[in-house]
Amino acid sequence: MRILLIHSDYLRYKTKSKTKIAEKIEDEKKGGEFDNALVVFTAVEREDEKDADNIIESAVSEIMNVSAQVKPDNVIIYPYAHLSSSLSSPDAAKNILKGMESKLKEKDVSVSRIPFGWYKSFEISCKGHPLSELSRTITVKPKEEEKAEEEPSKWYILSKGELHDPEGYEYENEDLRKLMLYELGKMESSGEEPPHVKLMREKGLSDYEPSAHVGHLRWYPKGRLIRDLLSDYVYNLVTEYGAMPVETPIMYDLADEAIRTHADKFGERQYRMGTKKELMLRFACCFGAFRILSDSFLTWKNLPVGLYELSTYSFRLEKRGEVVGLKRLRGFTMPDFHSVCRDIPQSMEEFERQITMCMQTGDDLNVNYEVIFRATQDFFDENKEWMYKAAEKVGKPMLLEILPRRKHYWISKMDFAAIDYLGRPIENPTIQIDVESAERFDINYINEKEEEEYPIIIHCSPTGSIERVIGSLLEKTAIELREDPKKMPMLPVWLSPIQVRVIPIAERHFDFALSLAEYLKDSNIRVDVDERSETVGKKIRNAGKEWVPYTIVIGDNELGKEQVTVNIRETNEKVLMDKDELIARIHAEVKGMPVRKLPLPVKLSKRVNF
Template sequence: DLLMDYALNVVRRLDALPVHTSIMYDLNIGPIKEHAKLFGQRMYKVKPAKREFILRYAACFGQFALLRRYYLSETDLPLKIFELADSYRYEQRGEIKGLARVRRFYMPDMHVIAKDLQEAMNEFINLYNVIIEEGAKFGWKYYSLYNITLDFLKDYFDFIKGLVKIDGKPVLLYIVEPNIYYWVINIEFHYIDSLGKPLETATVQIDIGNSKRFNIVYHSRDGSKKYPIIIHTAIHGSIERFMFEFLEEASKMQKNGLKPMLPVWLSPVQVRVIPVDKRHHKYSLNIVDKLESEGFRVDFDDRDITLSRKIKDAESEWVPYIVVIGDKEVREDILTVRVRNKGLVELEISDFIKMLNDSIKDFPRRPLYFSRYVSRRPIFT
């Protein structure tokens, strides 16, 4: 949910309009059938009453159906629409791999409607920059694959060189003949996992074919109807692959001798408060209340087990901040905090709240999804 919140916040800053569309489409409708042929055989099909439907493999069908019904004028463009689309692809059993390749996933899918190719290329550059910046924000270095038609490469070579300059490193080019696909350029951004293998995540492409296929038009200033250019983009790839990247970064940390962890904003439990003895429960719960009121995900280990076991369990759950409350903490009204990968610090609660806010910054926040009492949670074996 936090990753979904984050993806939505990014596209809101781009002034995209959120929409919600159906997951099922009639395969007998011409444009859908044509588009499905380009995708291939990996579709889930439903066949009620001698009709044939497919589950969407991306948000294109629904968003195009909306755009077809919009009265678009030239002054409305460029127009951005966005959907966090639950999508379905019938991957082969041997290809399914954790979060990296699944059959059902959530795709933060955005389309930009541009009046002509020049406007589309301007928007494309902006989105390219956003994708690079988003990867850099989390310390990820993407490697780009440019799928491009031969004609587009020849006609807009300077545009391509400009993109490579933004990337700041060599890119791979895969050149295809014109009119095979609906796009003229389709860039895939690949993340390198802990095993050194590439995984496609973010994408951005310029589509010159689907506006005509789906009869999407805009009204120009002279009153004539024209087919727009469509940009497809998923700035972070699917939510599942987005999460995969964070887990892979944790794996890389472990290989480098550090304790694996998620960013604080993404950690299911951000703070665990551990009392040394039952007489410290009241003070500890007061700390829990204060931290909860500040919007942090904090829980309380009230189990009747040893302190060392409680700390070990919190470490194994990748809790970034472990607060131990004993006689000294109660007497001096301070907190002793184990900061993951950094060690012990002593500080007042106001300073700890500042530390937490500094680590979370402007990333989205959500409350704890389960009981604050560790003793009340089910144990999975």
């Protein structure tokens, strides 16, 4: 809404002729004269239709503010379309103008509203003092005020079916204490930058892309490989759990009402496109999955049904200053698993299974998660026993948040967070029980009585975003190094872009080195050969900088021999072993994990330094 406020000695008007949208009026409204009047020329805009009450309230409070200063005898609401190029519908405008009139009347203001939709002549005499001409743009107020009024959540530590006060609790686990401090806003900051930002660039994984929007990364071959391996990992995991992988579009038409409502819930943090059709970029895979589900014929016999998609990418227009390294991006890749359940009890069963699944990713990735369990007060009161039981699946104390009432689409959720080098959480896996979306997207199933029913939907990301997983792994190396400066930082062997480096000493060792590499490669090991003319010392150092887990030096002593000396990064030992022993060792370390080929030239002399 746009308003122009004129404090006048007098306003006179007369209606001349009707337009198509004219409101019906009594004769006495066909003209008038007001002295000492604050005239509020008002244009109601399209935006205002979304939340008329809010706009009326804001406009009235603005008018009251000005009135308090200039003290008019009359307030006149004067419809004036020419203040905006994006007008609302005439009906909406009339309603809002009437709303303003009655709100002002309630406040005992002498208010008159000039007829809408008439051609009018008018004469105004502006007083000309500093406050006599003001203009204001009134937008839907962000829910700050509501939020301030909102009751705060209750926080507990939940341990073995007992609730404790988070402040007084004796933490055995430092990470959980840090998570509590952060969530309750009591974290003190050291002002450092998280180490993973430097590491991701230094190790040639990824970097900022200055030619894109802030928060969108470029990925180099090594980083791309790690992303792919993690993607394969989650794919295998969720299909084990019965999910069916799908792929859906990344952009959606906001003309679809369900899409629009779901999108609007997310607020301003969306990429919207100013194309002829109003389109948005997805911020999660919900849209596509829900549309598939609403077009599917589901019966009680199918349920629970799981759809899985890896969102390359999801887009969130995070505010400036919120985007950080791999922790918070505007374009990110998120495994998104939606299960459709018959009812709350079945969703609780699924929830438990998914806790197991999320915990497993922590084990497999070797990342420690701390947990926040959240629920609405209602859900907690009705399902206390179940929540305590579900919490036991995690097997350690966790933070519990009880929200006074449902604020979002979920009634209960569990968030798993890794703690970074600076003691702040990196939100990773999450599980949420959604009680709203089925109805909104018209997803239903046929129950035993052959009736249509809305199911409950669980959202689950078993690892959280792939970028955050990589961030957590990098942070972990920095934490370990801080705790033990002798510790060699590295990635798990299955994720190491280069697993074995072969270093020939002189040219006469090249052939042997290359054939050794070939042999290892045939056993699905990512191996390369540093045949540059550098000293052995330097090549060893380079391999260390690249975090290569196994390094083999080939010289005269090794030529034609079965056994080679292997430098093991993890233990910093040199071990004489057979090449098949090395293969067996690596295979044991990467057991059950995805395998991908080396995405780089085998010879280091051919390699590009990103």
